[in-house]
Amino acid sequence: MTALAERPAESADPGFEPRIVAFVCNWCTYTGADLAGTSRLQMAANVRIVRLPCTGRIDPLFISKAFERGADGVIVSGCHPNDCHYTAGNFHYRRRMAVWREIVQFLGIDENRITFSWVSASEGNKWAEVVNEAVARTRALGPMTSYHRLAEEGAQ
Numbered sequence: 001m002t003a004l005a006e007r008p009a010e011s012a013d014p015g016f017e018p019r020i021v022a023f024v025c026n027w028c029t030y031t032g033a034d035l036a037g038t039s040r041l042q043m044a045a046n047v048r049i050v051r052l053p054c055t056g057r058i059d060p061l062f063i064s065k066a067f068e069r070g071a072d073g074v075i076v077s078g079c080h081p082n083d084c085h086y087t088a089g090n091f092h093y094r095r096r097m098a099v100w101r102e103i104v105q106f107l108g109i110d111e112n113r114i115t116f117s118w119v120s121a122s123e124g125n126k127w128a129e130v131v132n133e134a135v136a137r138t139r140a141l142g143p144m145t146s147y148h149r150l151a152e153e154g155a156q
Helices: 029-038 060-068 089-107 124-141 146-155
Strands: 020-025 047-052 073-078 114-118
Touching: 020 029, 020 060, 020 124, 029 047, 029 124, 047 124, 060 073, 060 089, 073 089, 073 124, 089 114, 114 124
Parallel strands: 020 047, 020 073, 073 114
Antiparallel strands: none
16 A cells, blocks of 8 residues: 555636534534634634544544545644643644654645644634635645545555
8 A cells, every 4th residue: 555645636626615524622612613603703614513522532533534434624623732621631632643644644645634723612713714724725725535546546
């Protein structure tokens, strides 16, 4: 099995709308996302949220599965450092992400498809910015195809 470098979309469909999965902590980011929605802030509707108790509970395979099931990008967002409701869950995830980055590079996934952020419950504006920036960056990259090519190669 060889790694495939992701190629930029040469003739990206002008109507392409990326599908993005967001893994967020229940206590901070999910509440911040709710605040953004109730405040009627303008943000892209391309993001589907998966709420977890803490970013420390996010297995890097969740990200892999999101891409496998058709996501074009992933957002992971949790409490600010030292504000975790489970004391150090966000630090645990940050350590896992350091290892995961090597796997992402091996799989040929452009790191710009994965966004990590700290968003507190009172930062609805920041959540809207994170979403809009992630969607714009993913839209510019085009549809995610390298992961599927790699999976097809492995099946043969």
